[in-house]
Amino acid sequence: MADISFRVNSKLFVRDPQHTDLGQRIIKHSIDLIDKLGFEDFTFRKLADQIESAEASVYRYFENKHRLLHYLTAWYWNWLNYRIDIATNSLSDGSLRLKAAIKVITDPKIEDPRFEFVNEVALHRIVVAEMEKTYLTKWVDNDNEEGLFWGFNSLCHKLSGFINIVSPGYSFANSLASTVLLATHQQLFFLIHLPGLSDMKKKDDLSVQHQQLQTFIEEMVFRTIGC
Amino acid sequence: MADISFRVNSKLFVRDPQHTDLGQRIIKHSIDLIDKLGFEDFTFRKLADQIESAEASVYRYFENKHRLLHYLTAWYWNWLNYRIDIATNSLSDGSLRLKAAIKVITDPKIEDPRFEFVNEVALHRIVVAEMEKTYLTKWVDNDNEEGLFWGFNSLCHKLSGFINIVSPGYSFANSLASTVLLATHQQLFFLIHLPGLSDMKKKDDLSVQHQQLQTFIEEMVFRTIGC
DNA sequence: TGACGGCAATAGTATTACTTTCAAAAATGA
DNA sequence: TCATTTTTGAAAGTAATACTATTGCCGTCA
Incomplete structure (x- = not known):
């Protein structure tokens, strides 16, 4: 299978999540969590709990949830x-x-x-x-x-x-x-x-x-x- | 001028704002404030300050800002x-x-x-x-x-x-x-x-x-x- | 070996949405 | 007009949230 990925505007993130394991887990689980809770009830704290990481670590990839x-x-x-x-x-x-x-x-x-x-x-x-x-x-x-x-x-x-x-x-x-x-x-x-x-x-x-x-x-x- | 008003669903409010002075001020100033600040930055506290009333008083007319x-x-x-x-x-x-x-x-x-x-x-x-x-x-x-x-x-x-x-x-x-x-x-x-x-x-x-x-x-x- | 990037853990801040309580003021009605 | 009821104001309090700051650990690579 071809290994493809989109070039997204680098302003969208603080650190590119596609290149690290934690980053990929953030993407995967944020989709699941937002889908489940809705965007308002979704928080970086809940996401961090889900991926068994820390809130501050998520902020290293994305400036904020928006x-x-x-x-x-x-x-x-x-x-x-x-x-x-x-x-x-x-x-x-x-x-x-x-x-x-x-x-x-x-x-x-x-x-x-x-x-x-x-x-x-x-x-x-x-x-x-x-x-x-x-x-x-x-x-x-x-x-x-x-x-x-x-x-x-x-x-x-x-x-x-x-x-x-x-x-x-x-x-x-x-x-x-x-x-x-x-x-x-x-x-x-x-x-x-x-x-x-x-x-x-x-x-x-x-x-x-x-x-x-x-x-x-x-x-x-x-x-x-x-x- | 004809004195007309719309019958809106009574679930929209706690107390009908059209019939009291405070209610009418809430409507008038909430339009001005939301227009000025945007809905996210608009709060009942700011509205109450504007109309020189209390936050709790606004809550007596509307359950919440939504x-x-x-x-x-x-x-x-x-x-x-x-x-x-x-x-x-x-x-x-x-x-x-x-x-x-x-x-x-x-x-x-x-x-x-x-x-x-x-x-x-x-x-x-x-x-x-x-x-x-x-x-x-x-x-x-x-x-x-x-x-x-x-x-x-x-x-x-x-x-x-x-x-x-x-x-x-x-x-x-x-x-x-x-x-x-x-x-x-x-x-x-x-x-x-x-x-x-x-x-x-x-x-x-x-x-x-x-x-x-x-x-x-x-x-x-x-x-x-x-x- | 040691500098560094990446991460975890903790605590802390400011704001917000909303509630509660109570007293004063205003409207109502007999 | 006086008593009663309703409406409002003032103040304080609560829980949650979005985000920040700090510190120290661990593994890697030069």
Whole structure:
């Protein structure tokens, strides 16, 4: 198996967690713990207990828990970006590429054996439930200057690039792309917690839900840009 | 001037703030303070200092600051709902009604003299910056059971009702409506803080920005539902 | 051997969200 | 108008949290 890892913005961490045993345990167990407790109830103390280390040791890898959330979501966006590359690089037709990208974004997430210490299924749940908290803060402008949103930005621009190839005259490719990325995850949140805000149904099984989601998003994109 | 007020879910407060002097001061100054400090840095202690009252007194009106945010956002959604009613009740054509509703949602917000102790311009900024925090919590399921999202739900269903009149066969009216309501506010956030995610430009003046926003949303809705 | 990086352990700080208690003030109502 | 009830203010207290600071140990590598 190829030994791959994403280059994430070094501002996201104090010390790169990918290169040490403790760092990898921090990533792995923080995903499990945030998924289990929710981000608010998650603390570095609880994480340290879980990995049988000390609170101060976690702070040597991440400045605070907010930056750790940044790191995890950035990793997720990079992962989607990478999977879109794989799914689209053999396709030459613009519409097919856009369609393939939407499929990667809306498909149910399964574990990716290429990344050992990341549970992608749990991480996807975290992104659905907590992602907006990366930017709904008073630090958003500073965080953006430091490039902490590079992963999301980059994915967004990949999508808007695809959109503009299919429909060069469309004026709102970035807005549509960001709306689509957010809506995809928000609709999954609504489906579970606020079902009146979505048309997908809880009772349907996962694959049916995601099929409906894909249809909703695909129709919205292709009709909006005029195809 | 007509003395009107919205009936909000009584679970939103401990004691109805609309009926007492202290309650009205809490509403007025909490809007100003949250707008100024952001929701995280806003505390009942600071609010009490501002209105020259006591922290415990504020707790007699709202169980906690999270419920106060619920109250303010619910008020905002009710306000939009009410203004959509006014803007559409003379229109009989479905497309025109939908268009008018979108205009109310995307138009710049100005102060509404019908509501004395609410600064709608500041409240709109709060909704743009903090709204998602009403449901991105571990209490979301309980809050939903208690009907705390009734205001947003109701607005969403009004919009999806309009959508279904224009296009009865469209299957995702609720999802499209919720996506539109969120996207409208999120794009305004991006425009200010993460401009790479939107196509509206900071340098444009307010009315141009909102004109672009309206065009973006209107195109998205009408093309998606097939008109 | 010894300098150094990495880690554990402990204690400590400032802030926050919220509660409790009690007395004073204001509104109410007979 | 006077007694009663309700509402408010003031002050203190509690538990949890996010984060910091310090110290000293252990293993590695020059």
